[in-house]
Amino acid sequence: MPRRRPFAPLVLAVAVAAVLPLGPAVAFAAPADSAVSPGTPCATAPAAVTGPTQVRAADGRPLPPNVAAFMRAYEAWGAAASVPGYMELFTPTGTLMDTGLPEPIGHEAIRAQMESLLKEVPNYTFDPLSVVASRDGKVAFVTARNTGKLARTGVCFDYITTHRLVLDGERVEQGRRFWDQTELFRPLAPELRNLFAGLTPTPPSVPRTTDRKQAWNTRDTAALIAGVDGPVRLTGPGLDAPLTGRAAARSYLDRLFSEVHSLRLEPGHTVRRGAVTYREWVGHAVVGPERREVTYGISERFTRERDGGTSWHLAFETLDLVATEKDIRDLRLLLFPRTTG
Known part of the structure; x- marks a missing residue:
């Protein structure tokens, strides 16, 4: 559990x-x-x-x-x-x-x-x-x-x-x-690590699947990126500016999966309207330096651009990926020194 x-x-x-x-x-x-x-x-x-x-x-x-x-x-x-x-x-x-x-x-x-x-x-x-x-x-x-x-x-x-x-x-x-x-x-x-600092483009590789659920759960970065149409513009946690291109996007996912050690996600709701598609993935993950199991969720937003490319936005949490439970408690005390319970 x-x-x-x-x-x-x-x-x-x-x-x-x-x-x-x-x-x-x-x-x-x-x-x-x-x-x-x-x-x-x-x-x-x-x-x-x-x-x-x-x-x-x-x-x-x-x-x-x-x-x-x-x-x-x-x-x-x-x-x-x-x-x-x-x-x-x-x-x-x-x-x-x-x-x-x-x-x-x-x-x-x-x-x-x-x-x-x-x-x-x-x-x-x-x-x-x-x-x-x-x-x-x-x-x-x-x-x-x-x-x-x-x-x-x-x-x-x-x-x-x-x-x-x-x-x-x-x-x-x-x-x-x-x-x-x-x-x-x-x-x-300031010592709290930005998981996505210092990214370098990752060479392309061959996707192992065309199924997006399997791609997330097997952490197949090549398959996840192959499922995005046209030129890719990626935004997400830890980024000060969008990443452009598939090699840059793959380096981002590779870094994410360096601290997400396993995923068991199921597709949630998907909404498509016009040029925008939202999709959610929910379940459990083993994450971080202590390899703790937590409930976990990822949302994807795909926006088709006029140039034929796709703006791809990811939303997920990274605090559990870069900090221990004790670190997290100590960080909260910096903001909220008086606690209840």
Whole structure:
């Protein structure tokens, strides 16, 4: 059985594991291209990029009515976050899941986490940037910007998250988030390794399979890249700029698999609209210097470009890949010295 991590992240908005069986600490994440680095003076929270009348599907047509209604509620909550408003986004049986959690959490844990978040970050804002939804309105992938200032330390956060939402009407029945926490802690602990530093292009090789599930689970980098159409432009955790070309993309995956020692992933939801395709892979992995088994998830976003190439974005966590359990606990104490539980 996978070992429970010392804390568990929240899925729809930002990670908080303050009470209940989820662990004692609180955590946030910031991507490499974040506008505000942790520990820097706070910037003014950005205005919403998409408003209720501007949110559209990737193919330019209006979103399904239930998704449009949900996004209006999501945006309204994100601009003025509250616990009651957050709980209104879920069905009575709604759940959340994230990398490292042994199983999805329900209402009691969701409410407790959001209460903790807003206590620690009273000016927290959540700004949905884009949404891609299935034609029937049952599944949506949302990309969002998260900003705020930790009340007790003054540390600011600005980071991007990807959310897969299964909707029942206008509310969430199942949510899962994909994000990386490592970029948050590196400004506070410079010795924390960037797994993807110093990449050099990897020569091409022959794919062993054309099945993408098998390619992930056998860590076949050549097959994963062969499954991307045209010239490749890759973005993902640990990168300050996109990687261009298949050799560069393969070096990135080779480095990922140097610390992901085994994968047992199953395909989750896939949504295709216009030029954009989202796909999720969820399951378990053995990772990091201690070869710990954790629940794990990877999301892929493919965007067909006008030049015939593909922008390929990966979202996954690397903190467990580069740090021990003790390291992770110590890093959290740098931000949140007072813990609960």
